[in-house]
Amino acid sequence: MVRGKTQMRRIENATSRQVTFSKRRNGLLKKAFELSVLCDAEVGLIIFSPRGKLYEFASSR
Numbered sequence: 001m002v003r004g005k006t007q008m009r010r011i012e013n014a015t016s017r018q019v020t021f022s023k024r025r026n027g028l029l030k031k032a033f034e035l036s037v038l039c040d041a042e043v044g045l046i047i048f049s050p051r052g053k054l055y056e057f058a059s060s061r
Helices: 014-038
Strands: 044-048 054-058
Touching: 014 044, 014 054
Parallel strands: none
Antiparallel strands: 044 054
């Protein structure tokens, strides 16, 4: 089965929006780590939550 395309728009429900942010943030941090390991690249990632909290990732050698 193929999923249909979803329209990109703001999630109105605050709880659903927070859950989606957390899941996507964790996925993005994981991908940044994988990119740094697999490609031996230096990667830096900065994410600010809607409430202003900072999440960061920096690869180091």
